Amino acid sequence: MNDSLSYPLEEYDFERRFDERGAMEWMQENWNKSFMFCGLYAAFVFGGQHFMRQRPKLNLRRPLALWSLGLAVFSIIGAVRTGLYMLHVLANSGFRQSVCDNSFYSAPVTKFWAYAFVLSKAPELGDTVFIILRKQRLIFLHWYHHITVLLYSWYSYKDQVAGGGWFMTMNYLVHSLMYTYYAARAAGLRVPRPFAMLITATQILQMAMGLAVLGLVYRWKHEARCPSNMHNIVWGSLMYLSYLVLFASFFYNSYLRGASKDKAAKAE
Template identity: 70%
Template sequence: MLLFSSNICINPCHPYNKHECMRKKSFLFSALYAACILGGRHVMKQREKFELRKPLVLWSLTLAVFSIFGAIRTGSYMMYILMTKGLKQSVCDQSFYNGPVSKFWAYAFVLSKAPELGDTLFIVLRKQKLIFLHWYHHITVLLYSWYSYKDMVAGGGWFMTMNYLVHAVMYSYYALRAAGFKLSRKFAMFITLTQITQMLMGCVVNYLVYSWMQQGQECPSHMQNIVWSSLMYLSYFVLFVQFFFEAYIGKSKSSAMAITKKSE
């Protein structure tokens, strides 16, 4: 037993060691991310904003292509399991983490949460409004995904596939906007609605996992993960709904009132 433990410490490529390192690094990345936000905003107060249009197009397009491929690969796998083995198997089966194709895209998904923090860099350097939802979402997704990946918890296939799908649309929208295309406001509303739906579905999946566990059925997870995941998804749901009303409903009412006053 001691020999096994020492081998883990000596061999940095050991799977257990790799996953434990990921967990520790998730907190380090989150702390550095928060520090960069505070430091970057302080520095930019004294400077003119950067345009960064071309780098933003390239950045958004890269993440869009990555998300599209991820959505296709994981989505086709999840659809096959759902159609051939049913809903319970699609939620509880851990083969998503071990399949020849889905295994790569599951790991790629987890790793991608670190470079996605770069979204905030563009906001800070371009001196745009940085809302709580943005950085809170980035930090908590990084922590949860890096911390939970080792456990291969039930529902992971749904969580990752939904995220890939939403990001495929979202980053495509960002790329088009950065490239100068004028897009309908309804497109932005649609993206926020898909994000709200994603968070609601995340809560539903967690509920199903909990129910099947309580019934003694094989659905590998643990209460700590279910609780934290549910709180995370529920907080996202509330924040995205709030954002939707503030960004679209509130602005529509303000615009209508402004037009009415002008006409008077």
């Protein structure tokens, strides 16, 4: 038995009883429904903005706080459960195995959280509902990220490709910070600006690491048991590269460009 499958972590009953084979069969048969979800989402994004143009914005602070808090709790638990698995694989089997391991999809504990992760990308589209109804600025990065993550997550889960453990664990961790921040802001708490900068910085790091993992999967695909396919590697690499560029640009425009202008103004 692979070391990554036999790790000392207590399982909860719902994790142990989860039917990963049934989940895999459902995803293989229905993953292309993600295109329907994304089509409806895109229609809502542009139709909703048009609908709200001549209407007053809604407050929705309390529903938004509860929504974000729920996703924060989900992400924190997911990060802990998948993170412990990844640490075990790293400590006992090494970095290469952590990249090439696809037991993440069927191992105790993580089999549930892997499926919960990919399914969660559909309800997470609800983030945009609050932005549109509250008439906040909706940037390209936001809706592009939601659409492509949903498509790639469902596409990758059906094939159980290598690298999934890294992708999901990193995303759970980043979302733990992000949704906690959103919940605090919606609840009216003042969150220090450096915390927002930290979240975007971790997102940039996540994208760089995603690219690195896909590069290693490509390198080790034939040298070791590192199951993947070129379509997944190519699409995943293009996705992570676009995220890296967009998040880096967002970080610069949000936190650095304004500071540079202020310094220049003070110097004049």
